[in-house]
Structure formats: structure tokens, C-alpha cells
Amino acid sequence: xxxxxxGTGLSARLRAAEPIPLDLDLACAPxxxxxxxxxxxxxxxxxxxxxAGLHRPQAGEVCCDGAAxxxxxxxxxxxxxxxxxxxxxxxxxxxxxMTALGNVVAAMGHRPWGAREGRARELLALVRLAGLEGRRxxxxxxGQQQRVAVARALARDPAVLLLDEPFSAVDRATRRRLQxxxxxxxxxxxxxxxxxxxxLEEAAALGDRICVVHHGRGLQTAPAAELLARPATAExxxxxxxxxxxxxxxxxxxxxxxxxxxxxxxxxxxxxxAPDFAPGEPVDWLVPGAAVVLHRRGRxxxxxxENPVPGRVVELLALGEEARVTLDVGDPGGSTLSFxxxxxxxxxxxxxxxxxxxxxxxxxxxxLMRRRSRR
Amino acid sequence: xxxxxxxxxxxxxxxTLAILxxxxxWLGRTLALRxxxxxxxxxxxxxxxxxxxxxxxxxxxxxxxxNRSPLGQGWEALFGHGLAFSFEGLLLASVLVNLxxxxxxxxxxxxxxxxxxxxxxxxxxxxxxxxxxxxxxPLAWPGIATAAVLAFxxxxxxxxxxLMVGGSIPGETRTVAIAIYDRxxxxxxGAAGAMSAVLLAVSIAALGLTGALSRRVGRRxxxx
Numbered sequence: 001x002x003x004x005x006x007g008t009g010l011s012a013r014l015r016a017a018e019p020i021p022l023d024l025d026l027a028c029a030p031x032x033x034x035x036x037x038x039x040x041x042x043x044x045x046x047x048x049x050x051x052a053g054l055h056r057p058q059a060g061e062v063c064c065d066g067a068a069x070x071x072x073x074x075x076x077x078x079x080x081x082x083x084x085x086x087x088x089x090x091x092x093x094x095x096x097x098m099t100a101l102g103n104v105v106a107a108m109g110h111r112p113w114g115a116r117e118g119r120a121r122e123l124l125a126l127v128r129l130a131g132l133e134g135r136r137x138x139x140x141x142x143g144q145q146q147r148v149a150v151a152r153a154l155a156r157d158p159a160v161l162l163l164d165e166p167f168s169a170v171d172r173a174t175r176r177r178l179q180x181x182x183x184x185x186x187x188x189x190x191x192x193x194x195x196x197x198x199x200l201e202e203a204a205a206l207g208d209r210i211c212v213v214h215h216g217r218g219l220q221t222a223p224a225a226e227l228l229a230r231p232a233t234a235e236x237x238x239x240x241x242x243x244x245x246x247x248x249x250x251x252x253x254x255x256x257x258x259x260x261x262x263x264x265x266x267x268x269x270x271x272x273x274a275p276d277f278a279p280g281e282p283v284d285w286l287v288p289g290a291a292v293v294l295h296r297r298g299r300x301x302x303x304x305x306e307n308p309v310p311g312r313v314v315e316l317l318a319l320g321e322e323a324r325v326t327l328d329v330g331d332p333g334g335s336t337l338s339f340x341x342x343x344x345x346x347x348x349x350x351x352x353x354x355x356x357x358x359x360x361x362x363x364x365x366x367x368l369m370r371r372r373s374r375r
Numbered sequence: 376x377x378x379x380x381x382x383x384x385x386x387x388x389x390x391t392l393a394i395l396x397x398x399x400x401w402l403g404r405t406l407a408l409r410x411x412x413x414x415x416x417x418x419x420x421x422x423x424x425x426x427x428x429x430x431x432x433x434x435x436x437x438x439x440x441x442n443r444s445p446l447g448q449g450w451e452a453l454f455g456h457g458l459a460f461s462f463e464g465l466l467l468a469s470v471l472v473n474l475x476x477x478x479x480x481x482x483x484x485x486x487x488x489x490x491x492x493x494x495x496x497x498x499x500x501x502x503x504x505x506x507x508x509x510x511x512x513p514l515a516w517p518g519i520a521t522a523a524v525l526a527f528x529x530x531x532x533x534x535x536x537x538l539m540v541g542g543s544i545p546g547e548t549r550t551v552a553i554a555i556y557d558r559x560x561x562x563x564x565g566a567a568g569a570m571s572a573v574l575l576a577v578s579i580a581a582l583g584l585t586g587a588l589s590r591r592v593g594r595r596x597x598x599x
Contacts, residue, residue: 052498080497093495097513106509107499156500 008066010160010192012051016058020046021216028160028192034221035195035207038239043216044196045090048162051194052087053080064159064192086153090165092145094137100124100148101133107155123151126188127181143174150185161193167202182206200240204228212236233369234284243338245286246331250277250368259363265332269307271366284369289339291365294325295358297349307361311337313353318343325351327359376569379546380554387462387550388530391469392523395477398470399522403481404511408490425475433539436468440540465541465548469530476529477522480585484518485511517591524588528581532574 009029016022024047028034036044049055051062053069056077062070069083070076086107095103104120111119124133127147137145146166153161166182167175183206186193197203203210204224211221219239220232231237237245248264253275260277262269262285277283295308311327314336323346327337337359351357406418424432440458441447450458458464488511496506512519534552541548543557551570558567 054494054498080494081500081502083498085498087495087498089491089495091491093489093491095492095495095510106496106501109500109505152495152499156498 007190010051010062010064010194012047012060012062014047014050014057014060014062016060016216018058020055022046022050022057022060023216024211024213024218026051026194026211026218026221028194030192031186031190032208033186033193033195033206035197035203035210036213037197037200037203037210038213040198042213044198044213045164046216047213048087048164048194048196051083051160052085052162053078053083067159084156084159085162086156086158086160087162088146088149088153088164088166090168092137092149092169094145094148094152096137099134099136100129100140100144100151103137103148104151104155107152110156120151120155123154124148126154126185127151141174142170143178146170146178147181150182154189158191160191161189163193163195165196165198167197167199179206212239214239229288230367231286231369234286234371237284237286237369242286243289244292244335245284246335247282247333247371248285249282250274250279252279260368262366262368265330267309269361269366270363271368272364274368277368277370282371284371285366286369287337287361287366291362292337292339293360293362294339294341294345294349294351295360297357305360306363307366308358309337309361310356310358313351313355313357316346316351316353323351327357329359376566377549377551377554377558380549380551381570381573383462383546383549384531384551387465387469388527390466391473391530392527394466395470395473395526396519396523399474399477399481399526400512400519402474403478403518403522404485404515406478407482407485421478422475424472429472429533429535430539432472433468433536436464436471436536436540440464440467459540460542460544460548462547465537465550468536468540469533472533472536473526473529476525480518480521480525480589481515482518484515484521487518488514517588521585521588524581524584528578531577 007030009027009032012024012026014022014024020043022043024043026034026047036047038044046055050057050060050070057072059072060070061068061072064084068074068076069078095106098106101117101120101124104123105116108116108120121130121133124130127150129144129147129151132140132144137148140148146169167178170178179202195203195206207224209221209223210227212219212227214235220227220236227236228240228242231240231242234245246264248262248269251261251263251268253260253273255273255275258273260271260274262271262283271285309329311329313325314328315326317324321343322340323343324338324340325346329337339359349357402421406414437459438444439446442451442457447458458467492510492514493506496510501509531550532552533550534556537548537550537553543549543553549557551574555567555570558570
């Protein structure tokens with residue numbers, strides 16, 4: 001046996017033009033959860049199916065712990081039952097004619113007969129289903145079915161765990177509980193976990209890193225915080241539903257001051273030095289709501305020297321103790337600026353639709369993105 | 376009551392099932408799961424015995440079994456007697472005539488197995504034969520059982536084809552259905568009545584069984 005370098009994790013390179021376009025590179029370390037996020041039809045599930053061997057891309061490689069599962073160039077394509085994957089299907093796909101225990105035992109073909117039932121009971125206890133071993137799927141709630149599916153996926157002693165929208169078929173409260181359980185479960189798992197979801201919050205809560213997928217392409221892979229603060233392109237920002245996305249152009253750099261100046265309509269904004277962009281280069285840029293500061297009326301304060309921008313309140317949305325303020329800031333593209341503040345501060349400052357105000361955009365918060373032509 | 380004929384019919388029915396069911400499971404599953412060119416032609420060919428008059432089927436089978444056809448000649452060379460007017464010939468005819476009665480319920484049975492379950496079996500580490508045994512057959516079995524019941528009952532009652540390719544040789548090709556006809560021709564209404572009652576009872580039982588089984592399939596479909 002060649003040395004397969006156990007425990008090196010999962011890597012995949014998937015390419016296809018049809019029937020479902022794919023242009024995706026994935027790498028997931030043991031113990032890591034990589035969340036694939038994107039709108040439905042983006043190719044996330046297809047990517048997962050490629051890893052499991054249920055779908056074959058036109059070209060690519062899938063490699064797990066050093067073993068080649070797929071290598072189209074070398075003619076390697078292991079069938080699903082010879083790839084050590086555990087897959088939790090969106091609809092769980094439990095065997096309806098078997099009990100919960102039977103479902104788990106059914107995935108233990110690699111163990112000797114005598115060892116199967118004991119291990120299956122352990123796994124069902126791990127997903128907190130002890131006592132329900134004899135129930136059939138139809139006699140279990142949605143959340144319980146999902147747990148059986150997780151136990152069955154683990155029963156194979158997989159080298160990688162694949163979760164295809166595993167929380168989409170249950171109600172909100174159950175989803176919250178199952179997500180907490182997965183977070184607890186991953187602490188005892190030392191294998192790579194791929195999680196497919198269209199829910200960014202879920203991806204951010206569970207994933208160590210997030211891979212944004214659109215039209216089968218992997219657009220950016222990064223930890224959630226970095227992704228939200230520094231999306232690679234406007235396309236990623238839009239997919240993540242980020243607000244305050246504008247267009248502008250780099251005016252000049254001032255390395256001494258650590259600043260890059262940005263043309264935005266007829267205004268000049270100061271951003272953190274970004275030498276990668278050439279002067280004159282058109283850019284997309286965004287500023288998170290957290291980097292937008294409202295000037296107090298008649299009482300200037302620190303930070304207000306940075307990028308003061310006058311605006312008119314378009315909308316004031318009260319959400320509990322918070323207010324989401326939307327300003328018309330005269331963006332040439334017609335985009336609005338939105339930020340959150342405490343409701344009482346908004347009231348104290350007399351913010352209401354139609355009122356004028358001034359805000360500062362903190363320069364460290366302004367993030368520039370290269371305008372890329374679509375491939 | 377012609378016990379020899381009844382025994383022969385039951386024996387023909389069981390032999391038919393033994394040969395027909397594996398074929399029907401393979402063919403029905405293929406038709407249910409695969410999309411291939413010529414699929415509709417195969418489906419039509421399987422259904423043909425439903426619409427052809429039994430005498431027409433019997434006529435072509437006689438031609439195929441005769442000692443001028445390669446099949447008839449080959450059989451004669453191997454076994455020393457012709458296929459026509461023999462139990463083996465009757466059995467082969469019975470298998471062919473019963474194809475639609477067996478294939479269609481089997482096909483329906485496999486069609487009710489959600490495709491996701493086959494994939495779930497595969498990613499659970501089951502090789503295809505194991506998925507078939509552990510997942511597909513248990514879920515499709517009401518369809519397979521329906522096929523068995525229908526084919527068996529139909530074999531007992533088949534008349535036209537049996538008369539054409541089998542004739543009426545006692546202990547070899549004279550089935551119950553033929554025996555009834557013989558008895559009626561001989562004005563032996565008592566024997567004809569007794570045998571008819573047996574076939575009637577078998578038919579009613581078969582309908583009851585298939586009804587119960589198809590309700591089971593329907594329930595599976597809704598659950599899935």
C-alpha cells in the first residue's frame with residue numbers, strides 16, 4: 001500500500017461546462033467545517049455529489065487523506081460505495097422499511113457482524129436518540145429523522161462528512177437545536193466537514209470558513225468575519241446581501257499618510273492605503289454600517305473629520321431597541337447608505353424621514369474591490 | 376375432476392414463475408430506472424401479448440417451435456424431441472405470454488422506490504447488489520408479489536395459446552383450462568363445473584391478493 005498521508009483532509013478540483021457548470025476548488029482540513037454558500041441552483045449540492053461520487057464532473061480531482069477518489073486525467077473514478085463519505089441528504093433519505101437502528105447498521109458493511117449493533121447504539125446515543133432505536137422513520141419527528149441521518153452518515157467511519165442543507169426541512173426552533181448539536185458534534189469529529197447551505201447566518205455560525213459559490217464558480221473562500229468585511233468583489237458582496245455598495249474610482253495614493261483617495265461622484269473620500277489599485281482605476285467599494293457614524297446635531301465629536309457626508313433620511317426602521325437608518329447620500333448610481341443605531345439615539349438626534357443629517361464614513365472601514373470582468 | 380390436469384397447471388404455473396420472475400425483475404427494474412434509446416419499443420413489445428389474440432401468439436410460437444425453425448431444430452438436436460406439443464414448449468410460451476402481467480407490476484414497484492434511497496445506500500457503503508437486496512427489493516416487493524400472483528393465475532387460466540402450442544396431451548400439455556373444454560365437449564358438466572369452480576376460486580383469491588398488495592404500494596408511494 002502506498003503511503004496515503006492519513007489525515008491530510010479533503011481537496012477537490014471540479015470543472016464542468018455542462019450539464020451543470022462547475023469551476024470550483026475546495027480544500028478542507030481534518031476537523032474543519034467548510035460551508036458552501038450560494039443561492040439555490042448555484043451548484044453547491046452538485047459539488048457535494050461530486051465528492052461523494054454521485055455526480056461526475058467533466059474534469060477534476062477529488063482527493064481525501066491522500067487517496068484519489070476521482071482523477072479524470074488518470075481515469076480514476078471510485079463509485080460512491082468505495083469512497084469513505086458520510087452524506088446527510090436534504091430530505092435525509094432514510095430507509096423507510098428499517099428502524100432507526102437498522103438504518104445505522106445498514107451503513108456498517110465494513111464492520112464484522114457482531115460489532116455492528118453495539119456501535120450503532122453508541123452512535124444513536126451520540127445524536128441523542130437513545131431509546132428510539134426501534135422506531136421507523138415515519139414514527140420519528142423531522143429533527144429525530146435528521147439525527148438518524150447524521151448517525152447513519154457517521155456509521156461508515158467516513159473520512160469526510162458531507163451535509164447537504166441538513167437543517168432546511170425542520171422548523172426554526174428545531175433548526176437552532178440541531179445546529180447547536182452539530183457544533184458540539186464537530187468537537188468529537190476529526191474529519192473534514194463540508195456543509196452546503198443557502199443560509200449565510202447558518203454558514204457563519206457553523207463554518208470555520210465559507211466558500212461563496214455562484215453559477216458553479218467558487219468566488220471567495222474565507223472566514224465569515226473576513227468575508228463580510230472584505231468581500232473580494234461586488235458580486236460576492238451582493239450574494240452576501242451586504243449593504244452600502246457603491247462605485248467609484250481611485251484618485252491617488254498618499255503612502256506617507258497611509259491613505260488612498262477615492263472619487264465618488266463629486267466627492268473625494270479617504271480610505272486606508274490600498275496600493276494594489278492604480279490611480280484612475282474604477283472600483284467597487286463598500287462601507288459596513290458599523291463604520292458609519294452619525295454627527296450629533298450641533299455637537300461635533302471625534303471621528304467627524306473623516307469623510308463627512310451629508311444625507312437625507314429616506315427610511316427609519318425600528319427593530320426592537322435598534323433603528324435601521326437609510327440615507328440618500330446623492331450616490332450617482334442611486335444606492336443608499338444604511339446603518340444601525342440605537343433607537344433612542346436616533347430619536348434624540350431628531351432622525352425622521354425627510355430630515356437632513358451628516359454622517360462620517362470611517363476610513364478604516366472603507367473596503368475597495370477590483371472591478372472584474374465576468375469570466 | 377381431472378387431477379392430472381390440475382397438477383399439470385399448478386406445475387406449469389410454478390415453473391413459469393421460476394423463470395419469469397427473475398426476468399421480470401431485471402426487465403421491470405431496467406424499465407423503471409433507466410432511460411435508454413428504444414425503451415418505448417421494449418415496453419411496447421412487452422405489452423404486445425396483452426393485445427394480440429392468443430391464437431395469433433400461438434400460431435407464431437408454433438412456427439418458432441417447429442422443426443423448420445432454428446429454435447425447433449436446435450431443441451430437437453439437444454433433447455431428442457420437438458418443442459411444440461411438449462411441456463417445455465408450453466412453459467416457454469407461458470413465460471412469453473405472461474411477460475406483461477409480470478413486468479408491469481414489477482416496473483411500478485421499482486418506480487415507487489425513491490431514487491434518493493439508492494444513492495443513500497451507495498453512500499452508506501453498499502455495493503449495488505446489496506442496495507438491490509436490502510433497499511430496492513424490500514420496497515418494491517408488493518409489485519413483485521403482485522406480478523407473481525397475476526402471472527400464476529393467468530397461467531392457470533390460459534387457453535388459446537396452450538391449445539395452439541400444446542394441444543391436449545394428458546399429463547404433458549392438457550391443463551385445467553383445456554380439460555374443462557374437453558369435459559364440456561363430452562357433455563360431462565359435473566367435472567367441468569368442479570374444475571371451473573376451482574379456477575374461479577383461484578381467480579378471486581388472486582384479485583384479492585393483488586388488490587391488497589397494490590394498496591400497499593400506494594401507501595408506500597404516499598409515505599415517500
